[in-house]
Amino acid sequence: MNLLRFAFDNLTRRPARTTLTLSAIALGIAAIVALTAIAWGFEASWQKANDARGTDLIVTKLASENTMPSPFVAEKVRPDLLKLPHVQEVVGLLSEMLTVSYDAPPMFVFGWQFDSYLWDHLQLIDGRWPQSPDDAVIVIGTLAAELLQKKTGDTIEIEGVALPVAGIFQSSALVENGALILPLLQVQQLTDKPGKVNVLNLQLDASATTTDVAHIKAQVRATLPGFVAITSGELVSQNAVVRISKAMSNATILIASLVGALVVFNTMLMSISERTREIGVLLALGWHPRTVIKLIISESAMLTLAGGIIGILLGILLTIGLEHIELMRGKIDGLFSPPFLLAVLGLSIILGILGGLYPAIKAARTHPSQALRQE
Amino acid sequence: MKPLSPICSVTTSTPVLSSRNLTLHFDQGRTKALNGVDIEIIEGEFVAVTGPSGCGKSSLLNLIGTLDQASSGELFFRQQPYSSMTDLSEFRREQVGFVFQSFHLIPTLTTLGNVLLPTVGRAGDHNATARATALLQQMGLESRLDHFPSQLSGGERQRVAIARALINDPTIILADEPTGSLDSENASHVLDVIANMRLRKSLTVVMVTHDPNVAARADREICMRDGKIVTDNGVNL
Amino acid sequence: MIFFRLATALLVLSSTPGQLHAADAMDASVMIEKVVNMRLSNGFEARMQIEVRNADHRILPPFKLAVIGESSLKQQRLLLRGIAPAKLRDIKLTVEATTEKALKALQSTASGTTTVDPFVPLFDSGLVPWDLMAPWWRWPEQHTIGHDAVDDHACTLIRSFTNTPAGAVSAVISCIDTDTALAWRTQLFDKQHKLLRTITVKRAMRTSTGKMAAKKLSIEQPGINSSKITIYSGDEHYRILPDTFRLPSHNTVTPHE
Ligand SMILES: Nc1ncnc2c1ncn2[C@@H]1O[C@H](COP(=O)(O)OP(=O)(O)OP(=O)(O)O)[C@@H](O)[C@H]1O
Numbered sequence: 058m059n060l061l062r063f064a065f066d067n068l069t070r071r072p073a074r075t076t077l078t079l080s081a082i083a084l085g086i087a088a089i090v091a092l093t094a095i096a097w098g099f100e101a102s103w104q105k106a107n108d109a110r111g112t113d114l115i116v117t118k119l120a121s122e123n124t125m126p127s128p129f130v131a132e133k134v135r136p137d138l139l140k141l142p143h144v145q146e147v148v149g150l151l152s153e154m155l156t157v158s159y160d161a162p163p164m165f166v167f168g169w170q171f172d173s174y175l176w177d178h179l180q181l182i183d184g185r186w187p188q189s190p191d192d193a194v195i196v197i198g199t200l201a202a203e204l205l206q207k208k209t210g211d212t213i214e215i216e217g218v219a220l221p222v223a224g225i226f227q228s229s230a231l232v233e234n235g236a237l238i239l240p241l242l243q244v245q246q247l248t249d250k251p252g253k254v255n256v257l258n259l260q261l262d263a264s265a266t267t268t269d270v271a272h273i274k275a276q277v278r279a280t281l282p283g284f285v286a287i288t289s290g291e292l293v294s295q296n297a298v299v300r301i302s303k304a305m306s307n308a309t310i311l312i313a314s315l316v317g318a319l320v321v322f323n324t325m326l327m328s329i330s331e332r333t334r335e336i337g338v339l340l341a342l343g344w345h346p347r348t349v350i351k352l353i354i355s356e357s358a359m360l361t362l363a364g365g366i367i368g369i370l371l372g373i374l375l376t377i378g379l380e381h382i383e384l385m386r387g388k389i390d391g392l393f394s395p396p397f398l399l400a401v402l403g404l405s406i407i408l409g410i411l412g413g414l415y416p417a418i419k420a421a422r423t424h425p426s427q428a429l430r431q432e
Numbered sequence: 433m434k435p436l437s438p439i440c441s442v443t444t445s446t447p448v449l450s451s452r453n454l455t456l457h458f459d460q461g462r463t464k465a466l467n468g469v470d471i472e473i474i475e476g477e478f479v480a481v482t483g484p485s486g487c488g489k490s491s492l493l494n495l496i497g498t499l500d501q502a503s504s505g506e507l508f509f510r511q512q513p514y515s516s517m518t519d520l521s522e523f524r525r526e527q528v529g530f531v532f533q534s535f536h537l538i539p540t541l542t543t544l545g546n547v548l549l550p551t552v553g554r555a556g557d558h559n560a561t562a563r564a565t566a567l568l569q570q571m572g573l574e575s576r577l578d579h580f581p582s583q584l585s586g587g588e589r590q591r592v593a594i595a596r597a598l599i600n601d602p603t604i605i606l607a608d609e610p611t612g613s614l615d616s617e618n619a620s621h622v623l624d625v626i627a628n629m630r631l632r633k634s635l636t637v638v639m640v641t642h643d644p645n646v647a648a649r650a651d652r653e654i655c656m657r658d659g660k661i662v663t664d665n666g667v668n669l
Numbered sequence: 670m671i672f673f674r675l676a677t678a679l680l681v682l683s684s685t686p687g688q689l690h691a692a693d694a695m696d697a698s699v700m701i702e703k704v705v706n707m708r709l710s711n712g713f714e715a716r717m718q719i720e721v722r723n724a725d726h727r728i729l730p731p732f733k734l735a736v737i738g739e740s741s742l743k744q745q746r747l748l749l750r751g752i753a754p755a756k757l758r759d760i761k762l763t764v765e766a767t768t769e770k771a772l773k774a775l776q777s778t779a780s781g782t783t784t785v786d787p788f789v790p791l792f793d794s795g796l797v798p799w800d801l802m803a804p805w806w807r808w809p810e811q812h813t814i815g816h817d818a819v820d821d822h823a824c825t826l827i828r829s830f831t832n833t834p835a836g837a838v839s840a841v842i843s844c845i846d847t848d849t850a851l852a853w854r855t856q857l858f859d860k861q862h863k864l865l866r867t868i869t870v871k872r873a874m875r876t877s878t879g880k881m882a883a884k885k886l887s888i889e890q891p892g893i894n895s896s897k898i899t900i901y902s903g904d905e906h907y908r909i910l911p912d913t914f915r916l917p918s919h920n921t922v923t924p925h926e
């Protein structure tokens with residue numbers, strides 16, 4: 058006689074109710090999985106972009122809580138940065154989010170210092186690279202090409218200026234695949250920000266240790282007021298969108314868990330109240346109240362575990378679906394790490410245990426003779 | 433009225449169950465389900481408890497089976513007071529087997545599953561399934577192992593319930609109107625099974641019944657009225 | 670990076686406020702000083718996309734403008750420049766106001782430079798060059814008239830009034846956030862107290878200089894159109910050059926053309 062088997066049979070005997078509860082839990086878990094995967098994926102994608110570029114430190118004017126770096130004149134700080142120990146290269150970058158087509162959502166337009174290491178990790182799959190800082194051409198990522206339906210030789214209008222697409226590239230980072238890249242000088246001209254960048258990328262030599270990195274950070278803070286040097290990971294985690302999406306995923310986890318536990322609580326309470334006599338029989342047959350608790354908790358945990366498994370699959374499908382929606386293309390790169398999915402499964406089981414706890418204790422306290430008198 | 437069964441006269445005269453001035457009150461004493469019951473039941477005895485409806489038969493059975501707690505007085509199992517028992521569920525599991533009028537089988541479990549219920553959570557019980565199959569075979573239910581209660585006749589259901597009561601080799605069987613829901617043919621079959629098992633396993637049986645013919649199958653008949661025992665084996669008390 | 674960093678409020682610029690009525694002088698003057706201070710800038714640029722919906726609910730193709738400005742207590746200057754579509758790129762417009770001289774607007778196109786009426790909205794939108802200078806803060810009468818809330822932002826109502834309007838607008842009611850000095854809503858009225866247009870800040874953000882800046886605005890002109898303005902990029906430290914506000918070949922074309 059297997060307790061789990063018995064618990065399973067008890068669930069299947071009310072298929073409608075079990076299905077309903079299961080769907081509620083599955084939906085909650087799916088929301089958790091999708092939102093969290095998107096939030097993490099977003100962060101990871103940015104991280105990947107910076108890592109792929111080979112940037113060790115980023116110097117920027119991190120101003121307020123809800124904004125990204127404001128533009129500043131690169132030459133005002135570049136010479137000072139180059140003097141810092143271990144700093145090999147200091148490369149300017151200007152990024153903007155612009156509408157370049159009325160049919161497509163706003164896209165990233167990056168101005169990268171010509172001939173810098175930033176370009177090295179990109180893989181050209183068609184056309185050519187810009188030939189000089191003055192070469193007023195665009196190279197676009199594969200995803201951007203798809204979204205804008207542009208190929209080499211077409212023109213794209215950026216801020217009212219039509220520029221030819223010189224080539225199409227591929228990057229390991231989704232953000233870059235969805236972006237348009239020009240020589241820095243061109244973006245500065247297009248957006249009327251002569252000499253300005255909003256990020257300086259620092260590449261350190263191979264001998265730089267974490268203490269050296271910490272030292273550089275401290276130096277920047279001390280000698281360049283208004284500027285901060287941060288690692289790409291720190292920049293990404295301070296990004297407003299990353300923070301908002303993480304906060305949203307946390308809120309979803311909280312709300313969905315609460316709702317899930319309440320749904321299970323309600324279902325189990327209903328279930329035990331209509332099985333009062335049966336529980337009385339179990340007690341009369343010599344079941345320890347502890348065994349009754351185990352039975353009820355097994356039932357609720359099974360319910361949420363199944364809901365969790367369905368929810369995870371649903372959440373993965375949902376994320377993949379969202380990734381393919383036109384509006385979201387190139388902005389979502391869901392990240393499903395096995396530890397996270399395991400944690401979600403763990404969460405589902407915990408929900409079952411929490412939601413089933415009170416009903417289980419209530420069942421275990423059933424007065425057997427009273428319960429048996431019920432018809 | 434009836435000679436004592438050979439078993440009880442031969443084995444021992446020490447009571448397996450006894451009570452002293454047992455009472456059970458409900459509704460803050462307004463209902464007196466039991467009102468001073470003194471009883472001694474010898475190991476191996478087959479006792480029928482009779483009496484009008486509401487006289488306290490089921491109440492007495494519930495107290496013996498620890499499904500209820502006495503309001504006052506004391507019960508003894510092999511001279512040990514119930515009040516000194518630390519684990520009532522263990523006592524029920526190991527020493528008592530219940531048989532109810534309405535069978536109380538679990539509808540989601542098969543015959544075998546129902547019989548095995550009392551073995552759940554019983555440490556070190558490895559041959560439960562073998563015991564259950566053997567028991568069901570003895571009751572002529574070997575072809576019904578995988579049937580659900582809804583697929584069985586009333587008589588079959590009650591035999592499954594009896595098998596379930598016997599699975600842990602209890603000392604006492606407490607049967608509350610076991611034939612109450614059965615026709616006379618099935619009733620007599622079930623009583624045969626109880627009598628048969630009692631002899632095989634040296635069980636003490638306490639059986640509540642309305643039916644004088646059923647009571648007649650027992651060694652001893654206790655008649656109750658208003659929460660008291662009024663006659664014991666025909667002797668007025 | 671959906672981090673449009675915005676330089677400065679769109680509804681920029683002001684100068685010394687006018688005289689205040691005794692009863693609410695303290696209240697209003699403190700507020701107006703805050704507003705004025707918030708609008709001071711050595712140079713900024715803000716790029717915006719404007720979507721206009723006509724009274725018949727037809728949405729016109731959006732266009733983009735850059736606003737470059739400078740504002741001291743004595744003088745405010747603005748340059749509005751078309752960005753997109755390409756045909757707007759030749760169009761520039763400057764607005765200049767000093768404490769002494771009246772507001773002056775010039776527009777240059779491919780065909781030359783003319784003075785223009787600062788009360789005429791730009792490109793059939795609700796955006797009026799005169800509004801951008803917020804000249805009502807220099808009007809003689811300023812009263813605090815109560816409190817209100819715009820989209821859950823509590824704000825103080827200030828009524829600015831003039832007997833000698835330069836254009837149609839003779840009264841303005843602004844709802845000013847007491848903490849940030851941002852005007853969440855500005856209503857412009859004519860002499861007959863008819864509402865001409867309402868400018869509402871839909872979303873604001875704090876810039877690196879600590880000032881509040883509008884990020885999304887709407888301008889409603891009852892019965893005419895409504896404009897949605899999104900500031901998508903900007904520079905709080907735009908470098909103003911000597912010729913930034915100079916339009917090509919002044920006075921070569923008569924206003925008539
Ligand atoms: N839980 C309870 N609450 C209140 N009164 C109860 C309760 N259980 C039993 N009683 C009362 O106690 C008295 C004895 O009940 P009991 O069930 O023992 O009678 P019985 O002899 O088994 O009757 P029957 O032959 O009808 O089953 C009855 O009057 C009954 O109403």
Ligand SMILES: [Mg+2]
Nearest residue numbers: 489490491608
């Ligand atoms: Mg009864």
